[in-house]
Amino acid sequence: MRFLLTDEQREFGRSLDALLTAADTPAVLRAWAAGDHGPGRALWGRLADAGVFALAVPEAYGGVGPLPVEAAVACVELGRHAVPGPVAETLAAGVLLAGAGGPVAEEWLPGIASGAAVVSLTLEGYGPYAPDADAADAVFTVSGDELRLAPDPGEPSASADPARRLFRPEPGGAPVAKGPAIRAAVRAAGDWAAFATAALALGCGEELLRATVAYVKQRTQFGVPVGSFQAVKHRLADTLLGLEFARPLLYGAAVELASEVSRPGAGAGSAEGSPGAGAGSAEGSPGAGAAVAAAKVTAGEAGYAAARTALQLHGAIGYTEELDLAWWLRRARPLRDAWGTPSACRARVLAG
Amino acid sequence: MDLEQTARTGALRAEARAWLREHVPARPLPSLETEEGFAAHREWEALLHSGRWSAVSWPEEYGGRGADLFGWLAFEEEYWAAGAPGRVSQNGISLLAPTLLAHGTAEQRARVLGPMASGEVVWAQAWSEPEAGSDLAALRSRAVRTEGGWLLSGQKTWSSRAAFADRAFGIFRTDPGAAKPHQGLTYLMFGLRDTGVTVRPIGRLDGKPAFAEIFLDEVFVPDEDVIGEPGQGWHIAMSATGDERGLTLRAPGRFLAAADRLRELWREAGDPADTALRDRVADAVIGARAYRLFTAVSAARFAAGATLGPESSLNKVFWSRYDIALHETALDLLGPDAEVADTAWGEGYVFALAGPIYAGTNEIQRDIIAERLLGLPKGRR
Numbered sequence: 168m169r170f171l172l173t174d175e176q177r178e179f180g181r182s183l184d185a186l187l188t189a190a191d192t193p194a195v196l197r198a199w200a201a202g203d204h205g206p207g208r209a210l211w212g213r214l215a216d217a218g219v220f221a222l223a224v225p226e227a228y229g230g231v232g233p234l235p236v237e238a239a240v241a242c243v244e245l246g247r248h249a250v251p252g253p254v255a256e257t258l259a260a261g262v263l264l265a266g267a268g269g270p271v272a273e274e275w276l277p278g279i280a281s282g283a284a285v286v287s288l289t290l291e292g293y294g295p296y297a298p299d300a301d302a303a304d305a306v307f308t309v310s311g312d313e314l315r316l317a318p319d320p321g322e323p324s325a326s327a328d329p330a331r332r333l334f335r336p337e338p339g340g341a342p343v344a345k346g347p348a349i350r351a352a353v354r355a356a357g358d359w360a361a362f363a364t365a366a367l368a369l370g371c372g373e374e375l376l377r378a379t380v381a382y383v384k385q386r387t388q389f390g391v392p393v394g395s396f397q398a399v400k401h402r403l404a405d406t407l408l409g410l411e412f413a414r415p416l417l418y419g420a421a422v423e424l425a426s427e428v429s430r431p432g433a434g435a436g437s438a439e440g441s442p443g444a445g446a447g448s449a450e451g452s453p454g455a456g457a458a459v460a461a462a463k464v465t466a467g468e469a470g471y472a473a474a475r476t477a478l479q480l481h482g483a484i485g486y487t488e489e490l491d492l493a494w495w496l497r498r499a500r501p502l503r504d505a506w507g508t509p510s511a512c513r514a515r516v517l518a519g
Numbered sequence: 520m521d522l523e524q525t526a527r528t529g530a531l532r533a534e535a536r537a538w539l540r541e542h543v544p545a546r547p548l549p550s551l552e553t554e555e556g557f558a559a560h561r562e563w564e565a566l567l568h569s570g571r572w573s574a575v576s577w578p579e580e581y582g583g584r585g586a587d588l589f590g591w592l593a594f595e596e597e598y599w600a601a602g603a604p605g606r607v608s609q610n611g612i613s614l615l616a617p618t619l620l621a622h623g624t625a626e627q628r629a630r631v632l633g634p635m636a637s638g639e640v641v642w643a644q645a646w647s648e649p650e651a652g653s654d655l656a657a658l659r660s661r662a663v664r665t666e667g668g669w670l671l672s673g674q675k676t677w678s679s680r681a682a683f684a685d686r687a688f689g690i691f692r693t694d695p696g697a698a699k700p701h702q703g704l705t706y707l708m709f710g711l712r713d714t715g716v717t718v719r720p721i722g723r724l725d726g727k728p729a730f731a732e733i734f735l736d737e738v739f740v741p742d743e744d745v746i747g748e749p750g751q752g753w754h755i756a757m758s759a760t761g762d763e764r765g766l767t768l769r770a771p772g773r774f775l776a777a778a779d780r781l782r783e784l785w786r787e788a789g790d791p792a793d794t795a796l797r798d799r800v801a802d803a804v805i806g807a808r809a810y811r812l813f814t815a816v817s818a819a820r821f822a823a824g825a826t827l828g829p830e831s832s833l834n835k836v837f838w839s840r841y842d843i844a845l846h847e848t849a850l851d852l853l854g855p856d857a858e859v860a861d862t863a864w865g866e867g868y869v870f871a872l873a874g875p876i877y878a879g880t881n882e883i884q885r886d887i888i889a890e891r892l893l894g895l896p897k898g899r900r
Contacts, residue, residue, distance in 0.1 A: 168521065168522055168523060168524055168525070168528075168589050168815060168818070168819065169520065169521060169819050169822075170520060170521065170522055170812065170815040170816050170818075170819045171520060171816065171819045171820065171823070172520060173520070176520070236520050376893075380893050380894070380895065383895065384894075384895065384896065391896075391898065392895075392896050394889075394895040394896055395895065395896040395897065395898030396898060397882075397886065397898065397899075397900060399895075400885065400886060400889035400890070400893075400895050400898075401882070401885040401886075401889065403889055403893055403895065404836075404884075404885035404886075404888035404889045404892075404893070405836075405885070407833070407888060407892060407893060408833050408836055408837060408888070411813070411830075411833055412806075412809045412810070412813055412833075412837055413809070415809060415812030415813045415815065415816050416805070416808065416809050416812060418520060418812070419522070419808065419812045421520070422520060422521060422522050453808065458808075461804075461805040461808055461809070464801075464805065465805060465809060509798075510794065510798065512801075513797065513798045513801035513802065513805075514794075514797070514801070516801045516804055516805055517782070517785075517797065517800060517801045517804065
C-alpha cells in the first residue's frame with residue numbers, strides 16, 4: 168500500500184499552482200463575472216496545455232485519461248485559485264462522451280482535451296442547472312438513454328457566486344447518441360462531476376484557511392495578534408481538521424474510480440447495484456459511487472466550514488466585497504451543493 | 520497511489536481471520552473495568568498470546584510477528600470485525616513496549632515483554648498527578664537516589680487499569696533543582712503491590728473502577744527498572760505519547776467495525792423517514808472511512824521515513840469526537856432502550872466520553888494544531 172501522491176503528481180500540482188499564481192485569477196474572475204469570458208478562455212487554454220482537461224478523455228480521443236488521481240490534484244489547485252468556468256462539467260463531459268462513443272465522442276472529445284471546447288451539462292438525478300452555458304461551446308442533456316445537444320441555453324439565473332451563471336437547458340435538442348451505454352455513461356459522468364466538485368471545494372477551503380491564518384497573524388487587537396487568542400486558534404484548528412480528513416476521502420475516491428476503470432468487466436457499465444467490496448478491490452472498498460459521495464459531502468462541508476470560519480475571523484471586512492476573499496466565500500456553498508447535496512451524498516453512502 | 524495490500528499483509532490478515540473465527544468468545548466478556556471482567560480479559564490475552572496474536576508488531580523474539588504498520592492495521596481490522604474483546608493490556612503493549620523497544624535495555628525487554636504479551640503482567644500508566652494534567656511537566660512526584668535504585672514518593676492519578684493491574688510506568692522528578700520543569704525527570708517502572716504503594720480505585724461516571732489514584736511512600740525501584748538515562752524521562756515519555764496520539768491508540772479497524780454495527784442497527788431499527796438520524800448514521804460510516812484513509816496516509820509517510828509530528832493531534836481530536844458521535848447515534852437509534860445500563864453501546868458510550876479528555880485534552884491538541892501546523896502565535900492558554 169502506498170497511499171501517497173508520487174513525486175510527479177506533486178510536481179504537477181506545484182506547476183499548476185505556479186501557473187495560476189502568475190495568472191492573477193481574481194482579475195480573470197472579475198472579467199468572467201462581468202460577462203467577458205476572454206481572459207477566462209485564455210487561462211482555460213493554458214490549463215489545457217498543462218494537461219488538465221485531457222485527464223478525463225481517453226487516449227483514443229486525444230486525451231490521457233481517465234486519470235482520477237491527477238484530476239483530483241488539478242481540481243484542488245483550480246479550486247484553490249478559484250478558476251472560473253464549468254471545470255467539473257467539462258471533465259464530466261469527457262467521461263460522458265467517452266462512454267457514449269460514436270460520432271459525438273469523435274466530434275467533441277479532442278476539443279475538450281485540447282482546451283478548444285468548454286462544455287456544460289445536466290444529468291438526470293442532479294440539479295437542473297448547466298452552469299456557465301453562455302461560455303460553453305456545447306451543452307449536453309440526457310433523458311433516459313438519449314444524449315442530446317441542448318439548443319439555445321436560454322436566459323440565465325444569477326448564482327450566489329457572481330462568477331457562475333445558471334442555465335436551465337430547454338428540453339429537446341438534437342439526439343446525438345442513444346442506447347444502454349448512455350445510462351452507464353451518465354452514472355460515471357455524475358460520479359466524475361461530484362468528484363471534481365469535491366476537489367474544487369477542498370481547494371476552495373484550503374485557500375480560505377490560508378488567507379484567514381495570514382489575516383489573524385497580522386490583525387492586532389488589545390495589543391496582540393488576534394491569532395494568539397485560543398478561541399480563534401481552536402476554530403482554525405477545527406477548520407484544518409475538517410479539510411485534512413476530507414483529503415484522504417477525495418484520494419480514496421480517486422483510487423476507487425481508477426480501479427473501476429482497470430477492473431475487467433467492471434467500469435461504469437456494471438456500476439448499477441454494485442455494492443463494492445467486490446473481489447479484486449481493496450479490503451473494505453465501498454465502490455466508486457459511495458466513495459465519491461463520501462468525499463463530496465465531506466469536502467463540501469469542510470470547504471463551507473472554512474468559509475464560515477473565514478467570514479467570522481475576518482470580522483466586518485470579510486462581510487464585504489472589498490477583499491478578493493469574497494470570491495472564495497461565495498463559492499464555497501454552491502460547491503457544497505452542486506453535483507450532490509450533502510443529504511443526497513449521505514443517502515448514497517448508506518445505499519452502499 | 521494505491522490501497523492494495525501486499526501479499527505479506529494479505530497472508531497475515533487471512534491467518535488472523537481464521538484464528539479469530541475459531542477463538543473469539545461467542546458471548547461478550549464482562550466489562551473489563553470490573554474484577555471479574557478484568558480476569559476474563561486477562562485469560563483472553565493469554566489465549567491471544569498462545570496464537571502469537573497479542574502483539575503482532577513486536578519482533579518475533581518477544582512473541583510478536585514482526586508485522587509492519589500495514590500488517591498491524593490489517594490485524595486490527597480483522598480483530599475488531601471479529602467482535603473480539605477489548606484489550607486489557609493495551610497500555611503496556613502500545614505505550615510501554617514501544618518505549619522499551621526504543622530506549623530500554625536488552626535485559627529489560629527480555630524480562631518485561633514476555634509476561635506483558637501473555638497478560639501475566641498487566642501494566643497501568645502513571646502519568647497524571649492532581650496538579651499535573653494537561654500541564655504534565657508540572658508533575659511533583661519524586662524519585663530520590665538511594666543505594667542501588669530510587670525511592671518514589673508522591674501521588675499519581677487517573678491511572679487507567681490501575682485498580683486491577685500488576686505494575687505501572689511513569690515519570691518522576693529526580694532533579695528538583697533542574698532549570699526547566701521538563702528537565703530532571705526520569706522514566707521508571709514499579710509494582711502496584713510493592714511496599715509503600717497504596718492504590719485507591721476511582722469510579723468513573725458509570726461507577727466502574729476504570730482508573731485509580733496511586734499513593735507512593737518511599738517505594739523502592741531498583742536501577743534495572745529505570746528506562747533510559749536518569750533525567751531524560753520527558754524526552755522518552757514524549758516519544759511514547761507521540762505514538763499514543765498518532766497511530767496505535769485507536770486503530771481504524773475499531774471504528775470500521777463499530778460503524779458496520781451501527782449501519783446494521785439502522786437497518787434493523789431505523790425509521791426510514793427519519794432522515795436526520797439517517798444522515799448521522801451515514802456520517803459515522805463516512806468518518807470511519809476517513810479515519811482509515813487518513814491513517815493509511817500517515818502509515819505510508821511513516822514507511823517512507825517521515826516521523827509522526829503534530830499531525831497526530833489532528834488524529835486524536837478526530838477519533839475522540841467521532842467515537843462520541845457514533846455512540847450517541849446508536850443510543851438515539853435504541854430510543855427508550857438507550858437508558859439500559861451495561862449494554863455494549865451504553866458501555867461504549869461511557870468509554871467514548873473520556874476520549875476528548877485523556878491522552879492530552881482536545882483543547883491542548885487544538886493549541887498544538889494551531890501553533891505547530893498553522894503557525895499561529897503562542898498566547899496565554
